[in-house]
Amino acid sequence: MRVVASGINPSDIETRRGFGAKAMPFSWIIPHQDGEGVRYRGGIRRLALRAVRQAGRQRVLRGRASLRVPAMTAHRCLFADGGVRGKRILVQGGRGVAGNAAILPAKWAGAWVAATVSRDEQADVARAAGADLVINRHEEDVS
Structure with a gap:
């Protein structure tokens, strides 16, 4: 996936601090729920939302989303x-x-x-x- 835009959502900060749950154990994980990118699958361009950045790599948690x-x-x-x-x-x-x-x-x-x-x-x-x-x-x- 190629990340096109990324923003900080208040829930990202809460996740890092452990609001409502245990704090994130790894400092190298950067959540960004408002991350948006493009992924090509089967020759079709798809928007992806809610990516998690791990050690410089992007992993899509929820694909084909068009709503923020x-x-x-x-x-x-x-x-x-x-x-x-x-x-x-x-x-x-x-x-x-x-x-x-x-x-x-x-x-x-x-x-x-x-x-x-x-x-x-x-x-x-x-x-x-x-x-x-x-x-x-x-x-x-x-x-």
Whole structure:
């Protein structure tokens, strides 16, 4: 796999420090959940996500992914307990990466979506993603 881009995700730092589990025993392992690369398999170009770098070599843990970690997080939060059709969803941080990534699939799945933002210019981003109601948390009572 040829790594095209790599970023540091907060979970990478947590993994290194042992947050929620035992700390990583080897300092030469560099997790980067937002790593992205290209791999050719059977003549087909595939994107790979969530690579782990070991001693300068790349190993793909999850291939053929086209969504980044925040989008997968948003999907999991929305649909882990089943469908959302007809439900009312509150997305905290509708302008943020994971929050914004939650609005569109929630709408596609038939939910009514409210999203919070902290500035007026962020409201346009949340509305463009499909939020039915946008609440500026500094100016309005979210509850």
